[in-house]
Amino acid sequence: MENFKWLNTSILITVLGTITPLSAIAEDIESVKAKCGMCHGPDGNSPNSSIPSIAGMTKEFFAHTMDAYQNNGRPSDLMKPYVHYLSQEDISQLAEFYAKQTFKPVKQEYDPARAKKGEALHNKYCEKCHENAGKITENNFGFLAGQWMPYLRQSIQDYLDKKRRVNPMMITKLEKLQQEAGKDGLDDVLHYYASLQ
Ligand code: HEC
Numbered sequence: 001m002e003n004f005k006w007l008n009t010s011i012l013i014t015v016l017g018t019i020t021p022l023s024a025i026a027e028d029i030e031s032v033k034a035k036c037g038m039c040h041g042p043d044g045n046s047p048n049s050s051i052p053s054i055a056g057m058t059k060e061f062f063a064h065t066m067d068a069y070q071n072n073g074r075p076s077d078l079m080k081p082y083v084h085y086l087s088q089e090d091i092s093q094l095a096e097f098y099a100k101q102t103f104k105p106v107k108q109e110y111d112p113a114r115a116k117k118g119e120a121l122h123n124k125y126c127e128k129c130h131e132n133a134g135k136i137t138e139n140n141f142g143f144l145a146g147q148w149m150p151y152l153r154q155s156i157q158d159y160l161d162k163k164r165r166v167n168p169m170m171i172t173k174l175e176k177l178q179q180e181a182g183k184d185g186l187d188d189v190l191h192y193y194a195s196l197q
Pocket residue numbers: 032033035036037038039040050051052053054062065066074075076078079082083094142143154155
């Protein structure tokens with residue numbers, strides 16, 4: 001299938017039109033990127049608070065998330081139509097591209113007092129796996145520092161609702177944190193991540 005990408009689309013439709021749904025036709029990687037950019041920003045720094053920034057994501061975590069979206073490890077009505085037809089080659093080219101972009105911590109509002117409480121909770125329950133509060137570059141578990149707060153809030157809810165696949169130890173820690181500090185405690189942690197600009 002890989003070589004089809006370089007063929008003219010209209011020829012492809014003629015050849016495959018009767019047997020292949022349109023969305024399954026391999027697309028030029030630049031046009032795929034442009035679609036991703038509509039939501040995630042052209043360089044992967046998202047302008048929208050419910051959509052994560054992905055600039056500078058490690059290739060490993062990128063490939064891991066694509067696998068989750070393609071294989072029912074992570075539900076997302078918004079992402080699914082754009083990723084379900086990507087080939088392994090597409091994914092590795094996209095991973096390469098986003099890994100080279102520079103993550104820009106989001107300028108967003110936060111409450112300094114809550115951020116301070118959140119820092120202590122993060123160090124107690126999360127830092128072990130999310131080193132340096134999930135600062136960019138080497139981390140393979142997603143961005144926390146500087147990521148959009150509304151997106152992170154939604155992600156955490158998805159984990160608690162068991163909609164998103166993850167190391168069970170993380171769920172345990174989220175639950176323990178909630179037992180100690182309530183729902184507000186979880187949000188304090190998000191204020192801490194937002195404060196790391
Ligand atoms: C219509 C908007 C939209 C488009 C187009 C889109 N995405 Fe997304 N993307 C989202 C949303 C919303 C999420 C968060 C979904 C969730 O909670 O799992 C997301 C999540 C992601 C994540 C996971 C980020 C993380 O921190 O875990 C990656 C990686 C990603 N998208 C890459 C892509 C790529 C590559 C494309 C193009 C092939 C693309 N997206 C197209 C909206 C979009």
